[in-house]
Amino acid sequence: MSLELWLGMAVAALGTYLIRLLPLLWMQRRLKRRDGDAAVDALPKWLVVLGPMMIAAVLGVSLMPRTPDPAGWLATIVGLGVTLVVWRKTRSLGWPVIGGVLTFGIVVIVARVVI
Amino acid sequence: MADTDMPPSPNAWLIGVREAVPLLGGYIPVAVSFGLISTQAGFSTVETLAISALIYAGASQFLFVGMIASGSPLWLTVALTLLINVRHVVYAPNLAPWLPKSRWWPWLMHGLTDQVFALAHSRLPQLPAASRVGWFFGAALLAWLSWIAGSLLGAVAGEWLTRRWPLLSEVMPFALPALFLVLLVPRITCRRWALALGISIVAALLCTLTGLTNIGIPLAAACGALCFYLVRLPETAATGGGKRR
Numbered sequence: 608m609s610l611e612l613w614l615g616m617a618v619a620a621l622g623t624y625l626i627r628l629l630p631l632l633w634m635q636r637r638l639k640r641r642d643g644d645a646a647v648d649a650l651p652k653w654l655v656v657l658g659p660m661m662i663a664a665v666l667g668v669s670l671m672p673r674t675p676d677p678a679g680w681l682a683t684i685v686g687l688g689v690t691l692v693v694w695r696k697t698r699s700l701g702w703p704v705i706g707g708v709l710t711f712g713i714v715v716i717v718a719r720v721v722i
Numbered sequence: 723m724a725d726t727d728m729p730p731s732p733n734a735w736l737i738g739v740r741e742a743v744p745l746l747g748g749y750i751p752v753a754v755s756f757g758l759i760s761t762q763a764g765f766s767t768v769e770t771l772a773i774s775a776l777i778y779a780g781a782s783q784f785l786f787v788g789m790i791a792s793g794s795p796l797w798l799t800v801a802l803t804l805l806i807n808v809r810h811v812v813y814a815p816n817l818a819p820w821l822p823k824s825r826w827w828p829w830l831m832h833g834l835t836d837q838v839f840a841l842a843h844s845r846l847p848q849l850p851a852a853s854r855v856g857w858f859f860g861a862a863l864l865a866w867l868s869w870i871a872g873s874l875l876g877a878v879a880g881e882w883l884t885r886r887w888p889l890l891s892e893v894m895p896f897a898l899p900a901l902f903l904v905l906l907v908p909r910i911t912c913r914r915w916a917l918a919l920g921i922s923i924v925a926a927l928l929c930t931l932t933g934l935t936n937i938g939i940p941l942a943a944a945c946g947a948l949c950f951y952l953v954r955l956p957e958t959a960a961t962g963g964g965k966r967r
Binding site: 661 | 790892902929
């Protein structure tokens with residue numbers, strides 16, 4: 608990379624970091640000013656709603672299988688179902704993910720053979 | 723702010739590392755793809771690693787190397803890279819109420835990606851205040867290092883890897899939707915939340931299907947939030963939160 612390109616990359620990196628950092632400093636100042644309130648109550652309501660919506664959106668974006676053919680979509684649906692069932696049984700973070708990934712893999716392989 | 727009177731928990735970072743392991747299933751295959759594409763676009767291994775370590779934001783990195791390789795003006799490349807990452811502005815304020823005072827937080831914000839946010843937003847409120855810095859450090863560090871390691875792997879052996887184990891790179895990314903689903907389900911406490919979150923998921927999926935992945939996340943989240951405010955449904959408890967490991 609030329610020096611100009613390195614500088615461009617540094618600006619992109621610094622800008623991305625500031626996008627992550629500055630809102631934290633703003634919110635920490637806001638929380639400090641409202642020290643008497645419970646911290647969560649000091650959050651603007653729209654922000655409380657937007658947080659889970661962002662997670663839902665990240666879920667939606669990640670749902671598309673790498674190979675979006677019938678086998679990939681079927682594996683996604685069955686994998687999500689198994690993830691939910693394992694979560695209901697264990698209420699844990701790791702086991703549902705392991706169960707979901709294994710199921711996804713098995714369904715993809717079987718479906719590719721059958722379909 | 724949460725109080726910090728409790729003694730620090732020495733194992734908190736290990737718990738963070740353990741709980742961030744599912745992220746690797748999504749990070750490593752994408753990072754390998756980035757490493758491969760970056761070197762094919764003419765960037766050296768060191769340059770690829772520098773981009774992954776310093777910018778550390780998947781979609782915008784692909785855009786950065788793609789635009790540079792196609793000869794786009796540098797200012798436009800940097801502007802669009804930052805534009806894609808603007809969605810991150812809502813992440814830290816959402817976590818702020820659960821971040822006890824510590825001089826480490828400003829540094830740790832470099833690790834606040836979409837996925838780390840999703841994990842931290844669910845887990846930090848459940849952890850004792852004294853464990854939160856350590857937990858976040860462990861989780862964010864593992865995610866960051868796995869992204870760099872995956873980029874390195876992609877840069878030096880990406881072509882060979884994708885030829886040798888094509889199915890692995892297809893199966894492992896399913897860890898991400900599985901993890902996000904587990905993080906989201908306890909939040910479905912009434913029909914109103916269920917509908918709004920459902921709309922957000924479907925809108926994001928539709929955006930991805932139509933090639934609008936980058937704008938999809940903020941757009942879908944806005945759709946879900948709008949639905950939350952506009953639609954009033956009788957509130958019925960559906961799912962309780964559960965204990966988490």
